[in-house]
Amino acid sequence: xxxxxxxxxxxxxxxxxxxxxxxxxxxxxxxxxxxxxxxxxxxxxxxxxxxxxxxxxxxxxxxxxxxxxxxxxxxxxxxxxxxxxxxxxxxxxxxxxxxxxxxxxxxxxxxxxxx
Amino acid sequence: xxxxxxxxxxxxxxxxxxxxxxxxxxxxxxxxxxxxxxxxxxxxxxxxxxxxxxxxxxxxxxxxxxxxxxxxxxxxxxxxxxxxxxxxxxxxxxxxxxxxxxxxxxxxxxxx
Numbered sequence: 166x167x168x169x170x171x172x173x174x175x176x177x178x179x180x181x182x183x184x185x186x187x188x189x190x191x192x193x194x195x196x197x198x199x200x201x202x203x204x205x206x207x208x209x210x211x212x213x214x215x216x217x218x219x220x221x222x223x224x225x226x227x228x229x230x231x232x233x234x235x236x237x238x239x240x241x242x243x244x245x246x247x248x249x250x251x252x253x254x255x256x257x258x259x260x261x262x263x264x265x266x267x268x269x270x271x272x273x274x275x276x277x278x279x280x
Numbered sequence: 281x282x283x284x285x286x287x288x289x290x291x292x293x294x295x296x297x298x299x300x301x302x303x304x305x306x307x308x309x310x311x312x313x314x315x316x317x318x319x320x321x322x323x324x325x326x327x328x329x330x331x332x333x334x335x336x337x338x339x340x341x342x343x344x345x346x347x348x349x350x351x352x353x354x355x356x357x358x359x360x361x362x363x364x365x366x367x368x369x370x371x372x373x374x375x376x377x378x379x380x381x382x383x384x385x386x387x388x389x390x391x392x
Contacts, residue, residue, distance in 0.1 A: 166326075196377075196378055198378075198379075198380075206384070207368060207382045207383065207384045207385050208324070208368070208382045209382075210379055210380070210381075213377070213378075213379065255323075257323055257324075261378050268314065268326065268329060269314075269326075269370075269378070269380055270326060271316075271323040271324050271325070272323060273322070273323050274322075274323040276321075
């Protein structure tokens with residue numbers, strides 16, 4: 166499976182600020198996914214990011230709050246904008262398995278705390 | 281009904297015993313299923329996938345799929361304290377590309 170890294174691994178931010186999370190993959194992948202995992206909860210898909218096109222957002226998530234970039238086949242960023250304490254979560258990127266339908270592999274995650 | 285549902289647990293099993301985890305699913309998911317293990321503070325790690333009816337074994341793990349009854353199970357044989365984690369069941373949503381939907385997860389505690 167691909168090796169996935171995320172930066173930062175954790176951060177503590179002030180209300181009203183923004184944080185950009187980076188996701189780097191060691192091989193080219195078509196689809197990358199961004200998830201949120203709130204404390205004690207399961208994973209919720211925020212958006213799907215394909216290179217060369219606009220990200221596709223899930224219900225309840227909007228581009229103004231979670232802008233995503235996908236400049237090439239190995240990199241993506243998720244920005245959490247105008248943060249509030251409710252945004253405190255783990256943010257995870259994932260990539261599809263190569264040659265394995267539907268499988269996804271996750272990066273190590275970014276633990277965000279908003280004060 | 282959620283697309284994928286799991287009992288939240290905790291499921292407490294003695295060391296060496298079999299841990300049995302269940303996941304039920306709706307008609308809104310495609311019939312490919314994935315089990316992820318997530319240790320506290322870590323990201324999910326794929327441990328098993330199953331696509332066909334029946335059993336699939338990998339080491340101490342066995343995944344079971346029953347399409348008629350719409351459930352998928354994960355058995356952990358000879359449970360070890362290191363198996364203590366949350367186990368997430370996931371499946372692709374029909375007609376939604378590669379998007380996965382996750383169950384709420386079952387927390388497993390293996391007691392020495």
